[in-house]
Amino acid sequence: MTSRLQQLHEAGQAVWLDFVDRKFLKADGLKKLVAEDGLTGVTSNPSIFEKAMGSGEAYDEGFNAFLGKADASVTDTYEAQAIADIQGAADDLRPVYDRLDGRDGYVSLEVSPYLANDTDATIAEARRLWAAVDRPNLMVKVPGTDAGTPAIRRLIANGININVTLLFSQDAYQAVAEAFIAGLEKRVKEGAPIDRIASVASFFVSRIDAQIDKAIDTRMEAGDPEADALKAIRGKVAIANAKLAYVHYQELIAGDRWQALAAKGAMPQRLLWASTGTKDPAYPDTLYIDTLIGRDTVNTMPPKTMDAFRDHGTVAETLTGDIEGARHVLAEARRLGLDLGQVTADLVGSGVTQFADAADQLLGAVAGKRNAFLGDRLNGMTAQLPASLDKAVEARLETARADAWSRRLWAGDAGLWTGGDEAKWLGWLAAAKGEQVDQAALATFGEKARSYKDAVLLGMGGSSLGPEVLSLILGSAAGSPKLHVLDTTDPGQIATVLAAIDPAGTLFIVSSKSGSTMEPELLRAFFFEKAGGQGAHFVAVTDPGSHLEKTAARDGFAAVFAGDPAIGGRYSVLSAFGMVPAAAMGIDVAAFYTATAPMVFACGPDAPPAANPGVRLGAILGEAAAIGRDKLTIVPSAGLAPFGAWLEQLIAESTGKQGKGIVPVDLEPVGTPESYGTDRVFVHLHLAGDEDDGLETKLKALAAAGHPLVSISVASRELIGQEFFRWEIATAVAGAVIGIDPFNQPDVEDAKIATRKLVDAYEKSGALEPETPLYEDAEIAIFAAGDASLAPTDPVAILSARLAGLGAGDYLGILAYVERDAAHEAAIARIRTAIRDARAVATVAGFGPRFLHSTGQAYKGGPATGMFIEVTRDPDPDLAIPHHRASFGTVQLAQARGDLDVLAARGQRVLRIHLKHGDLARLETLVTAALNA
Numbered sequence: 064m065t066s067r068l069q070q071l072h073e074a075g076q077a078v079w080l081d082f083v084d085r086k087f088l089k090a091d092g093l094k095k096l097v098a099e100d101g102l103t104g105v106t107s108n109p110s111i112f113e114k115a116m117g118s119g120e121a122y123d124e125g126f127n128a129f130l131g132k133a134d135a136s137v138t139d140t141y142e143a144q145a146i147a148d149i150q151g152a153a154d155d156l157r158p159v160y161d162r163l164d165g166r167d168g169y170v171s172l173e174v175s176p177y178l179a180n181d182t183d184a185t186i187a188e189a190r191r192l193w194a195a196v197d198r199p200n201l202m203v204k205v206p207g208t209d210a211g212t213p214a215i216r217r218l219i220a221n222g223i224n225i226n227v228t229l230l231f232s233q234d235a236y237q238a239v240a241e242a243f244i245a246g247l248e249k250r251v252k253e254g255a256p257i258d259r260i261a262s263v264a265s266f267f268v269s270r271i272d273a274q275i276d277k278a279i280d281t282r283m284e285a286g287d288p289e290a291d292a293l294k295a296i297r298g299k300v301a302i303a304n305a306k307l308a309y310v311h312y313q314e315l316i317a318g319d320r321w322q323a324l325a326a327k328g329a330m331p332q333r334l335l336w337a338s339t340g341t342k343d344p345a346y347p348d349t350l351y352i353d354t355l356i357g358r359d360t361v362n363t364m365p366p367k368t369m370d371a372f373r374d375h376g377t378v379a380e381t382l383t384g385d386i387e388g389a390r391h392v393l394a395e396a397r398r399l400g401l402d403l404g405q406v407t408a409d410l411v412g413s414g415v416t417q418f419a420d421a422a423d424q425l426l427g428a429v430a431g432k433r434n435a436f437l438g439d440r441l442n443g444m445t446a447q448l449p450a451s452l453d454k455a456v457e458a459r460l461e462t463a464r465a466d467a468w469s470r471r472l473w474a475g476d477a478g479l480w481t482g483g484d485e486a487k488w489l490g491w492l493a494a495a496k497g498e499q500v501d502q503a504a505l506a507t508f509g510e511k512a513r514s515y516k517d518a519v520l521l522g523m524g525g526s527s528l529g530p531e532v533l534s535l536i537l538g539s540a541a542g543s544p545k546l547h548v549l550d551t552t553d554p555g556q557i558a559t560v561l562a563a564i565d566p567a568g569t570l571f572i573v574s575s576k577s578g579s580t581m582e583p584e585l586l587r588a589f590f591f592e593k594a595g596g597q598g599a600h601f602v603a604v605t606d607p608g609s610h611l612e613k614t615a616a617r618d619g620f621a622a623v624f625a626g627d628p629a630i631g632g633r634y635s636v637l638s639a640f641g642m643v644p645a646a647a648m649g650i651d652v653a654a655f656y657t658a659t660a661p662m663v664f665a666c667g668p669d670a671p672p673a674a675n676p677g678v679r680l681g682a683i684l685g686e687a688a689a690i691g692r693d694k695l696t697i698v699p700s701a702g703l704a705p706f707g708a709w710l711e712q713l714i715a716e717s718t719g720k721q722g723k724g725i726v727p728v729d730l731e732p733v734g735t736p737e738s739y740g741t742d743r744v745f746v747h748l749h750l751a752g753d754e755d756d757g758l759e760t761k762l763k764a765l766a767a768a769g770h771p772l773v774s775i776s777v778a779s780r781e782l783i784g785q786e787f788f789r790w791e792i793a794t795a796v797a798g799a800v801i802g803i804d805p806f807n808q809p810d811v812e813d814a815k816i817a818t819r820k821l822v823d824a825y826e827k828s829g830a831l832e833p834e835t836p837l838y839e840d841a842e843i844a845i846f847a848a849g850d851a852s853l854a855p856t857d858p859v860a861i862l863s864a865r866l867a868g869l870g871a872g873d874y875l876g877i878l879a880y881v882e883r884d885a886a887h888e889a890a891i892a893r894i895r896t897a898i899r900d901a902r903a904v905a906t907v908a909g910f911g912p913r914f915l916h917s918t919g920q921a922y923k924g925g926p927a928t929g930m931f932i933e934v935t936r937d938p939d940p941d942l943a944i945p946h947h948r949a950s951f952g953t954v955q956l957a958q959a960r961g962d963l964d965v966l967a968a969r970g971q972r973v974l975r976i977h978l979k980h981g982d983l984a985r986l987e988t989l990v991t992a993a994l995n996a
């Protein structure tokens with residue numbers, strides 16, 4: 064006796080299997096169905112693959128081949144397995160395809176559900192899959208959405224077999240049938256063959272009943288007066304809808320237009336009944352098979368439904384029976400106000416979402432496996448968060464998944480942020496893959512640089528902090544120059560570098576994106592003169608067309624390396640701005656990108672938020688800020704200590720604006736739980752092999768006391784590039800959570816203008832505008848920028864009155880316009896600790912003018928919780944600037960004053976303490992006295 068399924072085949076209906084799975088294929092399950100049940104096709108969809116691959120180990124062997132590659136994306140990893148399954152299934156069905164001469168024997172693979180609303184991307188993806196699977200009996204599944212329909216026409220015209228999926232309404236079916244015919248007609252016009260192009264139109268059945276029945280049940284439960292009429296059509300609408308689609312099909316193939324194509328050998332686009340597993344357990348499990356049997360159709364069945372039909376299905380030509388009854392059912396549905404049009408429209412949308420959700424789940428699972436497999440090659444991250452924050456983070460990750468944040472970030476969708484010009488600032492994504500720089504040119508440059516003992520980089524903010532991290536964490540290769548970074552106007556610091564080098568035999572890297580920043584321009588002029596005007600010892604890194612580019616040409620620089628104007632300074636370290644100095648230090652740039660790649664791919668567009676280390680971190684930072692934990696406290700192990708200076712700029716300048724944002728706290732010694740308020744998030748960056756120094760214990764105590772703690776582990780220094788990228792993604796995402804544009808810096812300009820005004824006035828008059836101190840003696844002068852709340856008493860009283868204003872959630876900043884050296888750093892750290900422990904407030908510190916191009920944005924534009932002590936001193940000795948009346952010391956003072964004015968104008972609480980002899984010990988004594996007052 065032939066099986067019931069085979070009898071279906073005899074009745075003219077093809078039986079396909081709505082299922083794929085590696086184990087099943089390996090066990091020859093498909094071959095068995097072909098042999099025993101006359102099976103002639105297979106369909107897959109994202110949910111089917113999610114079930115197959117999303118859990119368990121069946122695919123691990125296949126995954127491993129990809130997981131080992133640092134630069135394989137999650138999609139590559141998953142897709143290779145899906146393609147292998149589809150190829151396997153296609154090969155199992157190949158004898159059927161050959162026997163039936165291409166009339167059947169197909170296997171379907173669906174384009175990414177993420178592309179359902181993008182015609183061109185769908186076309187490109189379908190072509191790619193067609194080529195990758197490389198089997199004549201493949202059908203590419205394309206959704207019959209508004210965007211999918213034109214893609215179907217073009218793909219058919221390309222000669223690609225298409226399974227149109229997610230069809231629910233008559234209108235959509237008619238549109239795709241038209242697209243199919245038009246595609247074939249186009250080929251005819253072009254003289255291309257049409258006899259081997261197969262297509263099916265997958266009409267989804269059970270999902271319609273599930274929706275309509277739900278509406279019916281709700282109304283019946285509410286005691287609808289039409290209860291009987293409603294009940295009479297329960298479970299009948301989807302079948303009626305399918306029957307009428309078949310009526311349309313029959314009319315279509317009887318028409319002249321189709322007959323003309325048929326005469327040329329065209330195969331009709333068969334109707335395929337999909338979604339035929341019953342969703343309502345009250346229905347017979349073979350309902351959507353028994354009722355839809357008709358010639359030249361396909362029914363794709365999940366295994367359970369197939370087993371049920373084999374066991375107790377009924378074979379009879381039912382599809383063409385009682386068409387009037389079907390019309391009546393639909394007319395009744397209309398009369399009863401059951402809006403089939405709306406239901407089918409909604410089902411298209413929810414169908415796309417459902418498959419996208421499945422794809423997210425699958426990609427998330429693969430991403431998790433991938434990250435685990437990479438082990439130490441991918442920097443690790445764990446988080447211990449208080450329960451409420453943890454909940455908020457997970458909720459954010461889920462909405463971010465549903466709203467496709469990972470993909471939208473990479474696609475440059477400005478709607479993720481403020482809908483402004485954010486898309487223009489995403490060049491750093493490609494740069495991280497090494498695509499911005501000319502790696503060969505950098506290698507040559509690195510070779511040439513070996514003739515120098517020292518290299519000095521002149522630049523500010525994003526143009527200096529990344530290179531400094533690279534030099535302090537990676538260091539120069541043997542035989543390559545040592546890199547000194549000068550991002551200051553402090554005469555002492557400039558003199559220190561000058562004394563450490565032979566200026567006539569040093570490589571100078573002048574680095575400025577805009578090419579018009581004051582500090583590098585003054586430093587360039589200074590060192591150009593010291594180097595005897597040897598332009599050949601200078602290179603510039605700058606964006607195309609800048610003023611610096613012109614200067615470099617004028618002065619005969621050895622090279623100009625171009626940046627990408629689509630990258631802001633603080634996101635530029637993985638572009639020329641980091642890699643030119645890296646090459647100068649003899650760092651192998653190609654190897655650096657290779658080491659960075661695992662994080663770039665782990666944070667890729669296809670890694671859903673929860674499994675994406677950058678997006679996850681961004682969600683933590685953003686949600687923490689939202690509950691007032693806006694002080695990101697950076698706690699590195701010794702080997703990673705320099706990283707914080709780069710991170711500070713990224714976080715502060717990106718998020719600190721419009722009164723919102725995150726205030727980074729770097730280099731603040733770790734304290735006990737009592738020394739902190741409830742405004743902190745701690746991030747521990749640990750380099751394997753670094754001494755613990757009791758840090759772990761201290762951090763454990765903080766986490767136990769309810770402070771959020773993020774722990775990042777870095778297996779070796781060479782992996783530092785991964786942290787650059789992770790934090791760039793995290794910052795962009797935190798910006799999205801906070802609701803600001805993370806790529807602009809609206810408040811930096813004002814301080815620059817204020818400074819320029821003071822310097823210009825000096826150039827004319829030879830003196831800075833006079834100012835009146837609140838207090839002055841032989842050692843110090845105190846200025847309060849017109850703050851009338853402070854009385855001109857003694858210094859301890861003034862400072863103590865100022866510090867008394869520090870409350871919960873506030874932070875104290877020491878803005879020191881002095882040389883950045885170890886002694887000053889230590890003194891400032893002591894002052895910070897004293898204030899932090901006495902007031903339980905966060906403390907930050909910056910050396911001026913370096914911080915102006917970094918954290919300065921947040922201090923001015925971020926949360927209005929800052930209180931600042933600006934420290935200046937009389938420059939001694941000072942340094943002249945060629946062609947300028949103002950010295951470096953004067954410029955630095957003007958910068959401090961400009962900054963003070965702008966901070967005060969923004970309503971921030973600020974005090975300037977001028978230490979005439981630059982003695983920070985005096986400040987320490989003052990602070991101690993003020994805290995005890």
Ligand SMILES: O=P(O)(O)OC[C@H]1O[C@](O)(CO)[C@@H](O)[C@@H]1O
Nearest residue numbers: 524525526575576577580632916
């Ligand atoms: O590279 P540039 O254009 O000299 O800018 C240096 C730095 O100054 C800033 O514009 C802030 O003043 C930063 O964003 C930037 O990294």
Ligand SMILES: O=C[C@H](O)[C@H](O)COP(=O)(O)O
Nearest residue numbers: 081106108265270337338339
């Ligand atoms: O082509 C097959 C369809 O993707 C499948 O039948 C959908 O079935 P479902 O509605 O049960 O998910």
